[in-house]
Amino acid sequence: MPLLDVKELSVNFSTKEGVHHVLKNVDLNINKGEIVGLIGESGSGKSTLAMTVLDINSRNREMSGNISFMEERIDNLKKERMRNIRGKHIGSVPQSSMNALDPLVKIRSQFFETIKAHTDMSRQEMLSLTARSLEMVGIDPLRMNSCPYEFSGGQRQRIMIALSMLLSPELIIADEPTTALDATVQLKITTLLKDVVQQKNTSMLVISHDLHTISRICDRIYIMYAGRIVETGTRDEILNDPVHPYTQKLLASRLPLMCEPVRVKGISGTPPSTLKKYEVCEFMERCDKVSDICRTVRPPECTGNVKVACHMECHLE
Amino acid sequence: MDRKRSGHIISRGLEYAITFFLILAINFFLPRVMPGGPLLSITGSQGSDLPVVIDEEMKYKLMDYYHLNDPLHIQFIHYISDAFHFDLGHSIFYNVPVVDILIGRLPWTILLMGTALLLSTTFGIMTGLESAWRRGGKLDHALLVIMPFFRSIPAFFLGAIMIFVFGYKTGWFPTSGAITPYMDYAGPIDHAMDILSHLTLPMLCLTAFEMPGTYLLVRNVCVQQLGKPYVLMAESRGLKERTIKKHILINSIVPVINQIAAMLGFMVAGAVFIETVFSYPGMGMLVYNSFIERDYPVLQGAFIFMSLVVLACNYAADIACSFIDGRAGQE
Numbered sequence: 015m016p017l018l019d020v021k022e023l024s025v026n027f028s029t030k031e032g033v034h035h036v037l038k039n040v041d042l043n044i045n046k047g048e049i050v051g052l053i054g055e056s057g058s059g060k061s062t063l064a065m066t067v068l069d070i071n072s073r074n075r076e077m078s079g080n081i082s083f084m085e086e087r088i089d090n091l092k093k094e095r096m097r098n099i100r101g102k103h104i105g106s107v108p109q110s111s112m113n114a115l116d117p118l119v120k121i122r123s124q125f126f127e128t129i130k131a132h133t134d135m136s137r138q139e140m141l142s143l144t145a146r147s148l149e150m151v152g153i154d155p156l157r158m159n160s161c162p163y164e165f166s167g168g169q170r171q172r173i174m175i176a177l178s179m180l181l182s183p184e185l186i187i188a189d190e191p192t193t194a195l196d197a198t199v200q201l202k203i204t205t206l207l208k209d210v211v212q213q214k215n216t217s218m219l220v221i222s223h224d225l226h227t228i229s230r231i232c233d234r235i236y237i238m239y240a241g242r243i244v245e246t247g248t249r250d251e252i253l254n255d256p257v258h259p260y261t262q263k264l265l266a267s268r269l270p271l272m273c274e275p276v277r278v279k280g281i282s283g284t285p286p287s288t289l290k291k292y293e294v295c296e297f298m299e300r301c302d303k304v305s306d307i308c309r310t311v312r313p314p315e316c317t318g319n320v321k322v323a324c325h326m327e328c329h330l331e
Numbered sequence: 332m333d334r335k336r337s338g339h340i341i342s343r344g345l346e347y348a349i350t351f352f353l354i355l356a357i358n359f360f361l362p363r364v365m366p367g368g369p370l371l372s373i374t375g376s377q378g379s380d381l382p383v384v385i386d387e388e389m390k391y392k393l394m395d396y397y398h399l400n401d402p403l404h405i406q407f408i409h410y411i412s413d414a415f416h417f418d419l420g421h422s423i424f425y426n427v428p429v430v431d432i433l434i435g436r437l438p439w440t441i442l443l444m445g446t447a448l449l450l451s452t453t454f455g456i457m458t459g460l461e462s463a464w465r466r467g468g469k470l471d472h473a474l475l476v477i478m479p480f481f482r483s484i485p486a487f488f489l490g491a492i493m494i495f496v497f498g499y500k501t502g503w504f505p506t507s508g509a510i511t512p513y514m515d516y517a518g519p520i521d522h523a524m525d526i527l528s529h530l531t532l533p534m535l536c537l538t539a540f541e542m543p544g545t546y547l548l549v550r551n552v553c554v555q556q557l558g559k560p561y562v563l564m565a566e567s568r569g570l571k572e573r574t575i576k577k578h579i580l581i582n583s584i585v586p587v588i589n590q591i592a593a594m595l596g597f598m599v600a601g602a603v604f605i606e607t608v609f610s611y612p613g614m615g616m617l618v619y620n621s622f623i624e625r626d627y628p629v630l631q632g633a634f635i636f637m638s639l640v641v642l643a644c645n646y647a648a649d650i651a652c653s654f655i656d657g658r659a660g661q662e
Binding site: 068070097098099100101102106108109110113114115116117118119127128131132161163174177178 | 559560561563564565566567568569570571574578581582655656657658
């Protein structure tokens with residue numbers, strides 16, 4: 015039984031403009047000790063998946079499907095029970111985590127309130143736990159009485175990682191943990207994430223739009239497009255032998271390092287609207303390998319043993 | 332950082348001192364650029380039927396006695412030095428020093444405005460935060476209708492209704508004054524209860540006048556904060572609702588404190604209406620009566636006092652904000 019098991023998850027948001035279909039029939043699982051990457055472009059529904067697992071986006075949300083965590087169904091869980099899971103069993107390094115600390119409250123107080131929300135530690139225990147966590151990410155514990163605005167962006171990011179690991183959660187969800195950082199700091203942060211996961215023996219879901227930065231630390235990767243998982247596999251399978259045309263294009267749009275200037279191939283067209291319900295493959299409009307079957311039949315869903323949501327895969331076999 | 336903060340506090344203090352000096356100057360020069368003179372109001376104009384007749388020599392003597400023949404800047408220096416000795420002149424109507432009148436009225440105004448400010452701020456913040464937290468919900472919608480409704484009733488009209496309902500019809504509260512005259516109190520508690528029962532209606536009226544502004548401000552500032560990443564992170568850390576609200580409040584309170592301090596001037600204006608309606612012997616009613624009686628020295632004195640109080644409150648707000656947000660004034 016995987017640690018986190020998401021099955022047939024669909025999420026819609028009703029707004030004034032209509033119903034946004036953000037997640038469609040998503041299957042995703044994470045085993046103990048595993049680092050799993052979830053890659054997709056902006057608006058593909060990656061963050062919605064993270065927030066739905068944490069249940070922090072329940073406004074106007076309609077969902078179907080199951081989410082199991084540590085062999086317990088956590089969709090439709092009571093608010094107070096869910097609050098206990100968040101922070102204690104599932105840690106979160108949020109998007110734009112550089113601004114995810116309250117700017118006016120001392121680091122120490124913010125660590126303490128997380129501990130207080132879940133345990134009954136004494137002041138002394140809280141202090142030593144906070145100091146150890148900060149040390150782990152390379153922040154001087156003497157600075158715990160400073161406010162977040164007195165730290166640099168990269169430091170704040172590391173404090174954020176320490177905060178999400180504070181109570182040694184079984185799972186960490188890192189949503190674009192490196193996006194706002196420059197390249198050198200990005201490398202440090204991804205290495206730090208991997209180290210911390212190994213030290214604390216936890217699992218991690220890393221969400222990113224940047225396949226290359228994140229893939230270094232991932233064991234397995236899910237590729238998401240327009241709210242659907244379109245391809246999944248181990249890191250080597252995805253990087254060396256991508257099957258879905260979207261994954262191929264995603265890999266081709268990388269900037270090669272240390273090589274002669276080349277024209278980077280982007281992906282033409284724009285991602286589909288979440289307001290529209292598609293009867294065929296969402297990627298068809300931007301795909302250059304469209305065949306007749308694509309225009310009439312939906313490709314297989316990426317569930318169970320199916321690893322690629324594309325007709326091409328079926329033809330190959 | 333603490334040196335930066337004290338530097339910030341001192342420089343703000345200097346700004347307020349300059350502002351106060353400008354207010355003093357305006358207070359001095361404004362009546363002097365108006366047509367007519369002090370003797371005109373005593374002797375009357377040419378066409379007046381007052382039986383007072385003063386010849387030119389007498390006029391000159393009188394002007395000399397009051398230093399009114401001195402050049403303006405000399406008069407101004409006299410005025411400033413008197414003001415710093417708490418000598419604001421004599422009341423024309425009451426014929427006692429202005430300062431004595433002001434000091435007699437000030438405690439009542441501080442009591443009335445202080446309690447109203449405390450109540451309206453406390454409840455304004457509580458309702459505003461709750462309304463923002465449940466934005467789009469029933470409570471939010473209800474408050475968004477009720478609060479502006481209270482704001483749109485003129486204060487004097489609301490006061491009159493309150494006097495009619497709670498003072499006259501039900502007889503729960505006295506309709507005017509701040510204490511019962513010539514009352515023999517059994518003890519200090521009795522005394523306090525009498526003051527409190529007189530205070531209730533005008534205080535509620537002033538609170539109803541002030542609270543909607545605070546409520547709307549707090550709601551707007553908090554709704555903006557709700558979208559910030561730190562609120563989402565607070566939620567995903569599994570913090571309790573109360574703790575998350577505390578974070579939102581800390582981040583919203585600086586503009587709220589500043590705004591309330593800035594609105595204090597309007598509150599003084601509101602107090603003029605309400606004190607008049609309830610015949611409450613505070614500064615507001617003093618200003619109103621002095622205006623009717625053309626008691627200029629008292630009016631000028633009251634203006635100076637009120638501006639001093641408003642400036643002091645703004646200064647206190649600045650200091651409070653610099654302690655809440657360490658970044659204030661560090662641009």
